[in-house]
Amino acid sequence: MRGPSSASSVRDGAAPRPDPGPGTPGVGLSRSADPARAASEAAAQIDRTQARFVLAFIPDRLACASLAEALAQQLPGLPVFGCSSAGQITPEGYEDDALLLLAFPRAHFRCATRLIRPLSPFSIEEVSTEARRLAAQFAHSARWNRLALIFADGLSKQEDLLVAALAAGLEDVPVFGGSAADALRFRETAILQDGALHRDAALLVLIETDLEFRGLGFDHFLPTEHLMVVTEAVPEERLVLELNGAPAAEEYARLVGSPVEALSPQVFAEHPVLVRNNSIYHVRAIQKVTETGALSFLSAIDDGLLLTLGRGREILRTLEDELAVTDAAGRGPEFILGFDCFLRKLEIGQKQLTAPASEILRRHRVLGFNTYGEQHCGVHVNQTFVGVAFFEPRTRGLA
Incomplete structure (x- = not known):
């Protein structure tokens, strides 16, 4: 598979990205x-001629319908799946408009x-049954491994129930994924499937591969002593009206030491609740x-839920440590x-820290997108890195 041309794959004097293995996806990239x-x-x-399917991660500035x-x-005849995003992880690291x-x-x-459409509402039983039927x-190819991706x-405010339903239907097949986004607009997101765009929808992609794989899921927060009880909520809207009776x-x-009028996504990123x-x-x-x-949340919330204010650890160190994964033979x-x-x-x-974070992502061969939420082995989470590390097949390593 060919990657991007040399003119677009290295900028600002960065060291060349490590040579890809034969199982690595080919990369197509445009900033137009x-x-x-x-x-x-x-x-x-x-x-x-070498591609089975394509995942597409779309920047906010591109009109999704025209792009689809x-x-x-x-790419006639080639299945293309994907979604709108809040940023992309390219061979050069974090980007916004690629x-x-x-x-x-x-x-x-x-x-x-x-x-899976519509999501609002949907039947948990029907989604579980459809996932089981698809599987x-x-x-099944002999000695190949299975996993599922969900976009x-x-x-939709339905990801918590959706991923639980899929996990139940797929049983021992692990589910990973991300929620489609539209930068910081929070207006409309899109799911892409073979030239068609879908709203209020999700796409389940069941994958078989001869590569070994390992799921990743991590954040960089520790709990503090500051506790909050949800004393009034509207669960179906993910709204918290009162905390600790206030x-x-x-x-x-x-609790975070900020004026109410100064609360923003930046403050929420620095002071998450756990x-x-x-x-x-x-x-x-x-x-x-x-x-x-x-407070409007990006995950399930309910009356009586106990929340803990989080404090961050060094985000770059956590990123480096958690991405440094190997297979049973010690290979990256x-x-x-x-x-x-x-x-x-x-x-x-x-x-x-964008430049050093991008260098870490580049060095560890990370490709993907920035989400409004992440799905990891049956749970919908936020402010988390979820990933799938793919390793060369055991048979190739023994050859």
Whole structure:
């Protein structure tokens, strides 16, 4: 598979990206603001004869409908799946305005898909049944491994139930994914499937591969002594009206030492709230303050839920340590497919760490997008990096 041309793959004096293995996706990349040109430039960098399917991560500035049509024209007969994003992770690290195409090689990947629509509402039983049926109909290749990817409308407020339903239906097949986004607008997201765009939808991609893989999921927060009880909520809208018996935004602002009017995505990124599940804490990210002083969340919330204010560790050190994964033979991955929360990218930019963070992502061969939420093994989380590290097949390593 061919990657981007040398003119676009290395900028600002960065060291060359490590040579890809044969299982690494081909990369198509364009920074054009014109949908037709972006599709043409990115598609030209892909060897269609070697590709099984393509994942497309779309920047906010491109008109999704026009881009979907252009990609269908540029890549006829090749399945293209993906979504709108809050940023892309390209061979150079974090970007905001790049169309990223990942062409998975047919020698190492197979897939089957199912569109889930609508999400608001949907039947948990029906989704579980459809996932189970898809897995049963997808012929299993001997000694190949299975996983599932899910791309969901990040404004649907249904990801918690959706990923739980999929995990139940797919049983021992692990599910990873990210919620579609539209930068920091929170207006409309899009799911792409073979030239068609879908709203209020999710796309399940069941994958078989002869590569070994390992799931990743990590954040960089520790709990503090500051506790909050949700004393009034609207769960179906992910709204918290009161914390500790006080107006939610006022109480949160008091605990983080900020005026209510100064609360913003940057403040939420620095001061997340955590929910404890056994011994593990997960982030429940705040999206915004509503006009009535409530807090709108990006994950499930309910009356009586105990929240803990989090404090951050060194985000770059955590990123480096957690991406330094190896297989049983001690080999690093051929590539890592990454779903990284937009709030993490926002914090990294706020601390002027984008360049070193991008170097870490580049060195560890991470490709993917920035999300409104992440799905990791049956749980919907926020402000987390979720990924799948793919390693060379055992048979190749023994040859």
